[in-house]
Amino acid sequence: MSHTLGIRQAQKQKTRQALLDAALGLLEEQSLSSLGLREVTRAVGVAPTAFYRHFRSTADLGVALVEEALGSLHPMIRTTVSTTGDSEERITRTIELIARHVDGYPAHVRFIARERHGGVQPVREAIREQLARFAQEVKDELAKDPVSAGWTEDDLLMLAHLYVDQMLITASLFLEALEGPEREREERTRHVAQVATRQMRLIGLGRHHWLD
Amino acid sequence: MSHTLGIRQAQKQKTRQALLDAALGLLEEQSLSSLGLREVTRAVGVAPTAFYRHFRSTADLGVALVEEALGSLHPMIRTTVSTTGDSEERITRTIELIARHVDGYPAHVRFIARERHGGVQPVREAIREQLARFAQEVKDELAKDPVSAGWTEDDLLMLAHLYVDQMLITASLFLEALEGPEREREERTRHVAQVATRQMRLIGLGRHHWLD
DNA sequence: CCATGCAGTTAACAACTGTTCTCTGTAATT
DNA sequence: AATTACAGAGAACAGTTGTTAACTGCATGG
CATH class of the missing domain: 1.10.357.10 (Tetracycline Repressor, domain 2)
Structure with missing residues (x-):
């Protein structure tokens, strides 16, 4: 049933998860409304613009975190x-x-x-x-x-x-x-x-x- | 008992209260950790540096709001x-x-x-x-x-x-x-x-x- | 009445923000 | 093997941020 997704999609999900993890870490000492997307990408070690490949905004990332x-x-x-x-x-x-x-x-x-x-x-x-x-x-x-x-x-x-x-x-x-x-x-x-x-x-x- | 405070102290408290009120208004659609002191002073119509005459930081203002x-x-x-x-x-x-x-x-x-x-x-x-x-x-x-x-x-x-x-x-x-x-x-x-x-x-x- | 204190101003700073556009490499498709 | 799709990089933008320093005007206390 479960389709083994290609190298490409796998890497994408990995980055996405890294962004979620980094955000969750940063949110230990601040609220979501003050979380910057640059802050998150910096913590992951990825370019700021890469963020947009996964989330429209930090609010969007927040919704994903709720899930x-x-x-x-x-x-x-x-x-x-x-x-x-x-x-x-x-x-x-x-x-x-x-x-x-x-x-x-x-x-x-x-x-x-x-x-x-x-x-x-x-x-x-x-x-x-x-x-x-x-x-x-x-x-x-x-x-x-x-x-x-x-x-x-x-x-x-x-x-x-x-x-x-x-x-x-x-x-x-x-x-x-x-x-x-x-x-x-x-x-x-x-x-x-x-x-x-x-x-x-x-x-x-x-x-x-x-x-x- | 209650000492009528001078013109000076009265004006100071007025500004302080204006800062608190403005902050409370701005906090309706964001969290304290994303509230900037410039944002608050701008809403009151006062110079950013005036903020420091009343509060050390927005966190300090937050504590005052709790009170x-x-x-x-x-x-x-x-x-x-x-x-x-x-x-x-x-x-x-x-x-x-x-x-x-x-x-x-x-x-x-x-x-x-x-x-x-x-x-x-x-x-x-x-x-x-x-x-x-x-x-x-x-x-x-x-x-x-x-x-x-x-x-x-x-x-x-x-x-x-x-x-x-x-x-x-x-x-x-x-x-x-x-x-x-x-x-x-x-x-x-x-x-x-x-x-x-x-x-x-x-x-x-x-x-x-x-x-x- | 004059000297002091102090609330608020002005200007400047380095650092940071979200967003755009352009580019690159490579996995996936044909 | 050639073409396409697309995750991520890079550079640049206009605006924003907190904090500093030196200032001005005026109410206050001697």
Whole structure:
């Protein structure tokens, strides 16, 4: 099925990926709206004009980064929310998954947290769409749970959004813990996990008593 | 008590405020990390070098904006959370207060949402501190409520953080509704209010069953 | 009333930006 | 084998940026 693409296309994609990687690196200490295309090409070691072969603008590159950061995350979400087990166990697993993801892709997480409300409209829009998809998917999984019997579609969606936002906040807090001095890292990470766990637990309690 | 400051100091503060206002306006369609000091002075109609009489850098100006946006909000938070009445009534009032605030100071709200995770470290730090203060204050008010009998200090604080984050998310959603086309504005605002109310209600339910 | 302090101005700087046009080498197609 | 397509290079453009220095005018304090 997968066509092995020629030397030419392969090299192009390589450069494109290098541009994305360099941009993601530069965005650790600034926002997308201040990222210059010359800055990016300089970091890759390529002529400024080469940028235009891949992206119309840095905003365009930003949209591509959103896809890279969130696009591949949907299956992970689905399986995590849907896995069986008591709710306490599910919470622990979710928090741990978030921690692991932040550990593995800190720059991606930072980028999403930063640009979700950032200064570049198309990027905000792209993130909004992806998060709306996440909420839909979480809703679909919640609907399968017997606890959701008697729930409105609207109520399921509002709960899903609550979960998604909560996960994002937690991810961002894990990131802050990672960025701090190494001595405190372990303790701060543990603390974030503990607080997030209890918040999820409290939301879960509210969920179980929703129809009272 | 209040010393009427001379002509000179008054004019200085006027220019300073003009710089802050101009910056806030320019930040509606970009992030602080891309805001140039020339851009700001040009908008005010003042020489670029005049900027240095008031701020060391745009980052410094950003910190001042945080103070302006959040500093005066603490009393409002306290009174809102602490007012008596049944919890349903309290939720409605809180949501309405948020809606009103976003309506009155949209640029401030946008600035905080944008720069909370933005590219300028000192500004992030300043926002973090203010929000931590909010959480503390909410905690203090929660502690007075009889529902909080038997709660750990830690648990009260984790709930307070949940509330604060939830309020920020709601504010940001109200803002998005405001920014959209006018035809949909009223409906979207109503929708945001409705969802936020139910989320608060669910969290409130979780709160009441926390000690089960 | 005069000397000082200081908000704001003017001019200049080196460095940087996005974008255009022209060119080159080579992979892909015929 | 000859032709085409196209990723990337190179040079030049007009504008922009932050920061410096030396200045001017005027409110303020002695």
